[in-house]
Amino acid sequence: MHYCSHCFSSALLGYCSITQIQSLSDYRKKYDEGKVNSTVPKSVADMWESLSTEVRAALIASEMKATDAYIAKSSLTRSGSNTPTILSRSSSDALFEQNSSIDSSKDNEVEVKHEKCPVSGATVTLSPVERAPKNVFAFTKTHFSEKSEVTKTSTATVTTTTKVVSTSRGWRNIFSLPISYDVNMVAHGTLFDPINSQLLDATGVHPEGYNTRFAVIDAEVDTLHGEQIRNYFACKGIELTTCVINGGEADKRPKAVDYILDELCAYKLRRREPFLAIGGGCVLDIAGMAACLYRRGVPFVRVPTTLLAIVDASVGVKNGVDYCCCVTNETYKNRVGSFYAPSSCLLDPAFIASQDKRNISNGFGEILKLALVRSPDLFDLLEVHGKTLIESRFEDATLKQAGVSSRIIDLSIQIMLEELGPNLWETKLDRCVDYGHTFSKLLEMVPGADIMHGEAVNVDGFFCVILSYLRGYIDMDTVNRIFACMKSLSLPTNSSDLNLELAWQSCKDAIEHRHGEQRIPLITEIGESICVSDVTEEELERALVFLGKFDH
Numbered sequence: 001m002h003y004c005s006h007c008f009s010s011a012l013l014g015y016c017s018i019t020q021i022q023s024l025s026d027y028r029k030k031y032d033e034g035k036v037n038s039t040v041p042k043s044v045a046d047m048w049e050s051l052s053t054e055v056r057a058a059l060i061a062s063e064m065k066a067t068d069a070y071i072a073k074s075s076l077t078r079s080g081s082n083t084p085t086i087l088s089r090s091s092s093d094a095l096f097e098q099n100s101s102i103d104s105s106k107d108n109e110v111e112v113k114h115e116k117c118p119v120s121g122a123t124v125t126l127s128p129v130e131r132a133p134k135n136v137f138a139f140t141k142t143h144f145s146e147k148s149e150v151t152k153t154s155t156a157t158v159t160t161t162t163k164v165v166s167t168s169r170g171w172r173n174i175f176s177l178p179i180s181y182d183v184n185m186v187a188h189g190t191l192f193d194p195i196n197s198q199l200l201d202a203t204g205v206h207p208e209g210y211n212t213r214f215a216v217i218d219a220e221v222d223t224l225h226g227e228q229i230r231n232y233f234a235c236k237g238i239e240l241t242t243c244v245i246n247g248g249e250a251d252k253r254p255k256a257v258d259y260i261l262d263e264l265c266a267y268k269l270r271r272r273e274p275f276l277a278i279g280g281g282c283v284l285d286i287a288g289m290a291a292c293l294y295r296r297g298v299p300f301v302r303v304p305t306t307l308l309a310i311v312d313a314s315v316g317v318k319n320g321v322d323y324c325c326c327v328t329n330e331t332y333k334n335r336v337g338s339f340y341a342p343s344s345c346l347l348d349p350a351f352i353a354s355q356d357k358r359n360i361s362n363g364f365g366e367i368l369k370l371a372l373v374r375s376p377d378l379f380d381l382l383e384v385h386g387k388t389l390i391e392s393r394f395e396d397a398t399l400k401q402a403g404v405s406s407r408i409i410d411l412s413i414q415i416m417l418e419e420l421g422p423n424l425w426e427t428k429l430d431r432c433v434d435y436g437h438t439f440s441k442l443l444e445m446v447p448g449a450d451i452m453h454g455e456a457v458n459v460d461g462f463f464c465v466i467l468s469y470l471r472g473y474i475d476m477d478t479v480n481r482i483f484a485c486m487k488s489l490s491l492p493t494n495s496s497d498l499n500l501e502l503a504w505q506s507c508k509d510a511i512e513h514r515h516g517e518q519r520i521p522l523i524t525e526i527g528e529s530i531c532v533s534d535v536t537e538e539e540l541e542r543a544l545v546f547l548g549k550f551d552h
């Protein structure tokens with residue numbers, strides 16, 4: 001039997017309100033099982049179930065509107081009260097909320113979630129939608145607010161309290177990016193050996209007959225290894241298209257990204273085809289930025305060719321370029337970039353031997369940073385063997401045989417991954433791996449400054465050692481031990497550009513970059529650190545004076 005909505009409303013008047021039976025499917029089940037008392041007659045229940053969902057929703061909305069009007073009227077006309085209350089609600093929002101409740105009751109497996117908005121404090125109800133229950137949720141947000149006003153007259157003090165209930169609705173889409181990439185250690189010196197298939201395998205699986213690949217190559221690397229790289233692919237029957245770019249800090253600009261994008265367009269890279277990025281940290285950053293932008297994201301493979309890139313740029317998911325702002329007329333380091341993971345990384349430590357000593361020492365700047373904040377064992381290795389590794393370009397036979405060379409690289413990569421892995425998108429801004437990256441950014445951007453990234457990190461790092469000492473976190477023996485290790489690694493410990501103005505501006509920039517707080521990592525002992533946000537200009541001035549007492 002079917003009933004019209006008018007008949008149903010008339011039949012219902014003598015028994016109960018519509019809201020008492022709006023979740024009737026659940027009620028009816030309990031009723032049949034004898035678990036509830038019969039407050040709603042069976043005939044009324046039958047009438048409700050015979051109605052369509054749209055009719056039920058309209059009836060609910062109508063009743064909610066009438067109820068809200070009654071509450072508001074009662075609150076406004078209540079006499080003898082010092083605290084009249086106004087309760088407001090949107091009937092259309094009520095309709096949406098009731099619809100969500102009805103739909104969710106049809107499927108006992110659907111889990112409705114409740115939470116509180118951390119920003120507004122609103123109560124949020126999330127109901128999964130049918131075709132994407134793990135990702136898309138219809139929500140209602142209910143926010144309660146209260147405002148009191150005190151009015152004084154000649155005869156009385158009247159307090160008026162206004163209570164407002166506001167609701168909104170919408171949808172939430174939740175999707176976790178499946179980030180997974182392998183950092184592969186390649187057998188020493190075999191990456192470009194045709195017998196080793198790792199480089200070709202990293203470029204993906206393609207249909208038979210697809211015999212082209214694309215590679216972005218550092219200009220210096222192309223000079224040293226370009227012929228070997230091309231011969232590798234030729235032996236595999238692959239035609240390699242190369243895009244050669246300069247890998248200096250001065251070249252790390254948006255126009256370098258544009259150049260790669262132009263070459264990718266000309267090559268017609270396919271949507272799922274990984275391209276190679278072979279070079280130092282700047283080239284990997286530039287290429288990663290281009291990969292993120294081209295077709296809204298294509299895979300790319302990192303092949304680092306410097307010690308610094310092996311232990312730093314190749315490990316995480318950050319890419320970017322320095323940006324020259326036309327408004328401020330200033331250049332900002334890594335101001336434009338992305339979090340975009342490579343499809344894989346191939347690390348061959350044999351590349352280190354092709355670097356000069358300064359570049360190897362530059363790489364140790366990042367390794368020593370990790371030792372200071374995370375690993376006394378790594379610091380011990382650097383303290384004892386660092387100088388020999390620089391002099392031999394990581395080719396000392398005794399240290400290789402003893403596994404010292406590989407141990408230092410392995411420890412550095414693992415520590416970096418341990419710190420970055422759980423916090424890839426830097427949702428947590430108190431990061432020990434930011435050690436040496438507060439004052440170094442501006443040091444690197446000083447016009448004409450002859451300082452490399454790892455060198456600037458070390459100057460910053462030793463300045464922070466002084467800050468730690470002046471705060472009483474470490475003793476002078478620890479300061480001297482760290483200073484001696486830095487000098488043995490041929491790393492600078494001071495810069496003529498590190499003055500009070502630059503140091504204080506760096507703290508201001510840190511507050512902007514780290515969302516309102518300085519969050520400057522300082523060591524409390526070798527291998528342990530904390531982040532502080534209360535460094536003052538006077539404190540920096542004292543540290544600079546103390547820094548000047550060392551024989552740099």
